[in-house]
Amino acid sequence: MKIVVLEGSPNKKGSSNLLAGEFIRGAEEAGHHVQVIDAAHADIHPCTGCIHCGYEGPCVQKDDVEVFRKEILEADMMVFVTPLYYYGMSAQLKTLIDRFCAFNSSIQGKGMKSAILSAAWNSDHWTFDALEAHYDTLVRYLNLTDMGRVWGRGCGTPSMTKHSRYMKEAYELGRGIK
Numbered sequence: 249m250k251i252v253v254l255e256g257s258p259n260k261k262g263s264s265n266l267l268a269g270e271f272i273r274g275a276e277e278a279g280h281h282v283q284v285i286d287a288a289h290a291d292i293h294p295c296t297g298c299i300h301c302g303y304e305g306p307c308v309q310k311d312d313v314e315v316f317r318k319e320i321l322e323a324d325m326m327v328f329v330t331p332l333y334y335y336g337m338s339a340q341l342k343t344l345i346d347r348f349c350a351f352n353s354s355i356q357g358k359g360m361k362s363a364i365l366s367a368a369w370n371s372d373h374w375t376f377d378a379l380e381a382h383y384d385t386l387v388r389y390l391n392l393t394d395m396g397r398v399w400g401r402g403c404g405t406p407s408m409t410k411h412s413r414y415m416k417e418a419y420e421l422g423r424g425i426k
């Protein structure tokens with residue numbers, strides 16, 4: 249299966265990308281082909297809401313999303329990777345997701361699999377409630393099939409994350425993708 253990993257952290261070697269690395273290691277061991285889209289360092293402009301695309305068509309903006317669109321639509325699964333920012337996903341990842349607007353029906357029609365990995369400083373039980381509700385809604389709206397989620401509580405720095413149980417959780421999630 250082809251998997252696209254959508255990374256949304258400005259920290260290339262940060263906590264959420266550490267979790268993504270473990271997920272990828274597991275998924276590749278399981279025989280999947282993984283491609284990373286680094287949404288935080290790509291040339292991606294916010295959706296202007298012009299609806300020139302009619303929710304399914306060429307986008308008037310010419311940036312890296314032209315290539316990412318093809319890569320996402322060729323994949324069988326998308327994995328959202330984000331640090332927790334004010335209890336939601338990062339603006340970098342959200343900016344890419346908003347650009348799905350121009351290929352919304354294609355995503356819905358494909359019936360892709362999905363997963364989410366996130367890292368946060370906080371470790372309260374409610375830390376990921378808002379992001380989880382958002383992810384569940386995206387799964388429902390985009391006709392995705394959820395394969396799992398890793399909520400990295402208390403993963404405030406790469407060192408905290410490396411020593412957390414979430415590295416193993418992310419690896420096992422990737423290894424278990426069928």
Ligand SMILES: Cc1cc2nc3c(=O)[nH]c(=O)nc-3n(C[C@H](O)[C@H](O)[C@H](O)COP(=O)(O)O)c2cc1C
Binds near residue numbers: 405
């Ligand atoms: C702008 C900003 C907002 C943040 N908001 C939260 C938050 O709402 N809750 C939380 O627990 N941690 C929050 N954090 C901490 C990060 O989620 C945490 O440090 C995470 O490990 C960063 O992941 P990264 O290394 O992949 O960038 C925030 C950090 C930043 C920079």
